[in-house]
Each structure stands twice: as structure tokens, then as C-alpha cells.
Amino acid sequence: MRIGVDEDRCCGAGQCALIAPEVFDQRDEDGIVVVLDDAPPEDARAAVREAASVCPAAAIGLDESR
Amino acid sequence: MIGRRGVVVVGASAGGLSTVEALRRQGHAGPVTVVGAEKHPPYDRPPLSKQVLSGAWEPDRARLRPDSALAESGAEFVYGDPAVGLDADALTVHTASGRRLHAEAVVVATGLRPRTLPGQAELAGAHVLRSLEDALALREELGHGARVAVVGDGVLGTEIAATARGTGAEVTLVGPQSAPMTAQLGPRAAALLADLHTERGIRLRLGTGVSGLCGSGGRVTGVRLADGEVLPADTVVVAIGADPATAWLQGSGLATDDGLVCDSRCRAAEGVYAVGDVARWHHEDLGSIRLENRTNATEQAAAAAAGILGGGAAYRPVPYFWTDQFDVKVQIYGRPTADADFDVVEGEIGGGRFVAEYRRGGAVTAVLGWRMPKQARLRAAAALNNRAPVAP
């Protein structure tokens, strides 16, 4: 799995950082998403999928083929 | 368990799409059909008053999912075919084109219809903003020198005023409160917002109601205020609230009262659930409420999906919304009230970035972030303990 984020869409709600804190964080200065690990390990992927699905700005894209 | 007939979702937007994804995430592999009134695949509404209205985004960017992701969900999406009736006992949805969809569970996610002023429909230049078409029609009329009056000092009207001003338009914001968004922010933060709008060149004409629109030759020419004054305008945006889209449920026997009435698990009747802006449910901490915000649509969909699949618990979120106005992102967790104490707990008002807590009787009832998204989220999680404070 590879994670790509669209900073321009991100609305800073921080849902991703709440659901998968080991993979997502927010910038201190503007709350925009930061990916801590763009190729997350198997045991983090369910949370990453949930984070991508519930993102209120559809800002997280996942490539499951890699 | 849900078998062959599967789930029918009515409404193909944030709440409807989130329901599909939550059902799949929670293990439902059976059929799901989504019927939507709009001809578009699911798109997001918050950008309509921000990036789409400003012209920064073309409409396609507001789409919630690419076609590939919709196909992968395995759900059938039907567009441009509104539901016109529900038989709640037989769990059958009837659509305008004559489809009859039988289900084991029905999810109502039909959102809201904006209110209008009398005569508005007959006047060119008088707008509401709910759909993509609305946003594109309004965007056509903005830009340098356009005289725009925004009627409504709630979240949507105030945000539209800011975005319109950003295009160079001459903007007047009209509404009954003493400062914009006072009901949502309380008086202290609303006063800061009033200052921001004034500094950026918006004319605030607040503390007065609107009695109607003025027009000539089929085109709007201004707004008539309650005190008789007429504000001339080339374009008027009416943002005076919206009503739940429940007319199609007439005759279903389901209770509607400013929303489809549900229990604490978002269930309106055996097998019928409601999610998003249309849902009025019993929040165990806050009583009977209905939320009009983006994260609720998604979270409530997950709660309803769990209920459908035989699990689930009472849905009791901390209400949350954000708004972007000029370069300021305001975020609110919980429910500010006018009588609450307002204390800055991080940053400084003068520095243009801060987090504030609202307190009543010593307890934190809400947290506000002003250009401090991460800090506001962390403060809210700590202070509200992921629980909504008790209703006033």
C-alpha cells in the first residue's frame, strides 16, 4: 500500500491523525496532513483505509497495488 | 444479517457514500443500491462555498471519489432518479422513473433544501447555494465590482460573503444578529469575525431582518430590510437556512419533525435509518438534535451501518464543524452558548492564532480553534474527553 495526500484539499479536521496516529499527523502551523509512513505495515492498513474513507475532504488516496 | 435484498440508500452524497463504505468496511458483502436525485456522482459540498465559488477549483475537483473507487465498492449507483415514496413496512423505495427497490434496510440520506424568500424563484440574480449548479451559477456573477448582498449571517452566509469578497466583489452581509455567526460562536468570537470581515472590506449591515427582495424586469435589484431601507445589489445570495428533504416520505407513516425522527441509534423504524443533515435523532447527552455538518454525515453513516449489521451503539458524537473565511480557519467542537465564559488557552487573539475554551459552571462545553487546527483538535479531545457536554 502507498499513501498519497492532496494538501490542497485537506481541511485540517485531523480525523486521520485520530484514527491512525502512527501514520498521519498534522502540521503545527496550519493543521495540514503529514504522512509519517507512506508505506504502512500490514497491521496499520485497516486503520489507514478507514482514515481515507472518513476523511471529510477526500484528501487521502491509497494505491493498494503496491 | 442482511441477505439477498440488501440495503437501499436514498441520497448519493456525503452521507449516502459514507454509508456504502461503512457497510463494506464492517463486512457487508451483499447488494447495496444508492439512488440519488442529482445527475452527478457523489461530490462534496464544503468546497462549493470555498474553492469552487472562488474559481480556484473546477467542478470535477469537488468529486468525492473517482469512478474506479465507486465501481470497486460494488454498490449500484443510480443518478437523476429521486425517490418519491417509501413503504416502511415492506421496506420498498419507489423512484420517479418507476423503479421499485425492495430492501432489508433503507437508509435515508437526502440532506436539505435551502429556504428562499418570497418571489425569489422568479428573479434572475437571486441565488441559493446548496448544489454544484448553484455554485457555478453564483460564481458567474462574482468578480471585481459586482455588487453582492448576502442575506443570512449564519455559517454559510458569512463564508459566502468572505469568498465573494475574495473575488473583488463589493459585498454587504445582512442578518438579524449583532455579529456574524453569533449563534454558533458566542458573542466574543463573533465580534472577532465581524472585525475580520470589516477589515477585509465587507460591509456589515447587521441587527436587522430582511422583508423581501426588490426586482425589476425579472432581475433582482436589491434587498428590502425590515426597517424599510433598500440595499441595492446586482446579485443577492439567500442563505437563511434549509429544511430537511423529507417531503418524499409523506405517507410512509414515519415521524418527521424538522428531520426524520430517529432513536439514539439513528433508527426511524424497524429497518429504516437516517444519516446526515436530514437525520434528527436522540443524542444521549444533548437530547433531540440534528447536525448540519460534514463530519457528522460520515460518522452517522458508520453508526447506522453498524446498526443495520446487527451491532451498533448509541450515536453520541461531539458536534464539530469548520469554516474557512479569508485566511482564517475556524473550528468548533461542542456547542458554544452565549452565557459561557470564553478563555484563550493557547496562542493569542492579538497574534491571530488561538484556541479558546467555553465554560459553564466550571465545565468545558466547547472548544474553538482560530487558525490553529491541530492544537484545537488536541485540546478538544482532552477537554471534552470525546464526550459531548450536557445540553444547556
Ligand SMILES: Cc1cc2nc3c(=O)[nH]c(=O)nc-3n(C[C@H](O)[C@H](O)[C@H](O)COP(=O)(O)OP(=O)(O)OC[C@H]3O[C@@H](n4cnc5c(N)ncnc54)[C@H](O)[C@@H]3O)c2cc1C
Ligand atoms: C455550500 C456548503 C458549504 C458547506 N461547508 C461546510 C463546512 O465548511 N464544514 C462543515 O462541517 N460542513 C459544511 N457544509 C455542510 C455539509 O456539506 C453537509 O453537512 C453534508 O453535505 C451533509 O451530507 P448529506 O449526505 O447528509 O446531505 P447532502 O450533501 O445534502 O446530500 C443529500 C443528497 O440527497 C439527494 N436527495 C434529496 N432528495 C432525494 C430523493 N428524494 N431521492 C434521492 N436523492 C435525494 C440530494 O440531491 C443530495 O444529493 C456545507 C454545506 C454547503 C451546502
